[in-house]
Amino acid sequence: MSRVYNFSAGPAVLPEEVLREAADEMLDYRGTGMSVMEMSHRSKAYETIIKEAEADIRELMNIPDNYKVLFLQGGASQQFAMIPMNLMKNRKAAYIVTGQWAKKAFQEAKLYGEAVEVASSADKTFSYIPDCSDLDIPEDADYVYICENNTIYGTKFWKLPNTKGHTLVADVSSCFLSEPVDVTKYGVIYGGVQKNIGPAGVVIVIIREDLITEDVLPGTPTMLRYKIHADNGSLYNTPPAYGIYICGKVFKWIKKMGGLQAMKERNEKKAKILYDFLDESRLFRGTVRREDRSLMNVPFVTGSEELDAKFVKEAKEAGFENLKGHRTVGGMRASIYNAMPIEGVEKLVEFMKKFEAENA
Numbered sequence: 001m002s003r004v005y006n007f008s009a010g011p012a013v014l015p016e017e018v019l020r021e022a023a024d025e026m027l028d029y030r031g032t033g034m035s036v037m038e039m040s041h042r043s044k045a046y047e048t049i050i051k052e053a054e055a056d057i058r059e060l061m062n063i064p065d066n067y068k069v070l071f072l073q074g075g076a077s078q079q080f081a082m083i084p085m086n087l088m089k090n091r092k093a094a095y096i097v098t099g100q101w102a103k104k105a106f107q108e109a110k111l112y113g114e115a116v117e118v119a120s121s122a123d124k125t126f127s128y129i130p131d132c133s134d135l136d137i138p139e140d141a142d143y144v145y146i147c148e149n150n151t152i153y154g155t156k157f158w159k160l161p162n163t164k165g166h167t168l169v170a171d172v173s174s175c176f177l178s179e180p181v182d183v184t185k186y187g188v189i190y191g192g193v194q195k196n197i198g199p200a201g202v203v204i205v206i207i208r209e210d211l212i213t214e215d216v217l218p219g220t221p222t223m224l225r226y227k228i229h230a231d232n233g234s235l236y237n238t239p240p241a242y243g244i245y246i247c248g249k250v251f252k253w254i255k256k257m258g259g260l261q262a263m264k265e266r267n268e269k270k271a272k273i274l275y276d277f278l279d280e281s282r283l284f285r286g287t288v289r290r291e292d293r294s295l296m297n298v299p300f301v302t303g304s305e306e307l308d309a310k311f312v313k314e315a316k317e318a319g320f321e322n323l324k325g326h327r328t329v330g331g332m333r334a335s336i337y338n339a340m341p342i343e344g345v346e347k348l349v350e351f352m353k354k355f356e357a358e359n360a
């Protein structure tokens with residue numbers, strides 16, 4: 001068996017330890033004689049799995065008691081609709097468009113009410129985070145929406161927008177559990193888990209209780225109401241049971257690694273190795289404004305499409321997978337989530353140096 005360094009933006013690398021543990025438990029989960037995939041979601045064993053998962057993410061993120069943690073399905077994209085359906089009481093919301101995922105959420109919200117674009121960085125291919133200190137937010141907007149870490153473009157909100165008292169809703173898919181977070185600053189924090197936490201399909205929604213009401217847009221399907229899932233402890237119907245089990249293992253791995261502060265320090269260290277090299281390289285350069293750089297997704301280019309393609313190909317041959325940039329932006333992108341070991345980034349930079357010497 002040989003594992004590659006997987007720089008995929010998602011589904012992405014998971015801690016090897018977690019995968020090994022899951023493999024050990026595959027045929028007989030702790031004496032139950034069955035796999036977690038095969039067991040009732042109403043069983044004692046599964047109840048323990050989902051309860052522990054919730055308790056562990058609460059502990060990691062220091063989630064206050066007046067927030068619910070929901071394990072749902074449909075990925076992050078399902079939330080693009082669920083958020084307006086549940087939160088648009090005045091049928092109006094403000095969107096900050098910093099990339100494709102924010103744009104998709106913005107466009108989806110338009111199906112349900114008046115979605116107002118209050119800031120955008122489209123003018124420079126989303127390579128920066130706009131100044132959000134004094135936005136023109138409609139008085140009656142139900143919420144302000146951001147995509148906190150822009151997976152495709154490699155930007156991150158290092159300062160949250162001034163929402164002027166409005167509820168903040170954030171898609172944190174690609175920076176989930178990468179650093180400590182002050183949950184009280186948000187009304188809703190949500191993310192698809194396949195970037196930093198677990199298998200695709202599961203989406204975790206952390207939502208302040210007062211935002212969970214019966215008062216949703218007419219026609220909102222039962223399955224898309226936060227209240228039904230909150231009232232049923234994420235077990236209204238069969239949840240993505242196996243995915244949640246893996247998420248739970250990743251939470252325990254992060255706890256063992258020292259929690260979110262330790263993750264942040266480790267992530268900063270990893271990203272610095274790559275950014276420092278990009279800043280001094282004669283061949284490669286990063287594409288994002290320095291102060292807005294993500295610790296998770298690092299896009300870079302050589303300036304020549306031909307060399308970019310050559311790099312991606314040779315990197316793959318050397319065991320560095322999925323370095324091709326998103327199809328809409330080209331170039332390269334190294335996603336260096338929590339589970340990417342420091343050696344992975346060190347070895348990538350070594351390889352880039354060698355490629356530079358041969359090609360610059």
Ligand SMILES: *Cc1c(COP(=O)(O)O)cnc(C)c1O
Pocket residue numbers: 010074075076077078101147149150151171172173174192193195200201
């Ligand atoms: C990947 C991603 C999504 C889409 O996630 P799905 O689970 O495929 O719907 C949404 N937002 C961000 C920031 C992402 O990185």
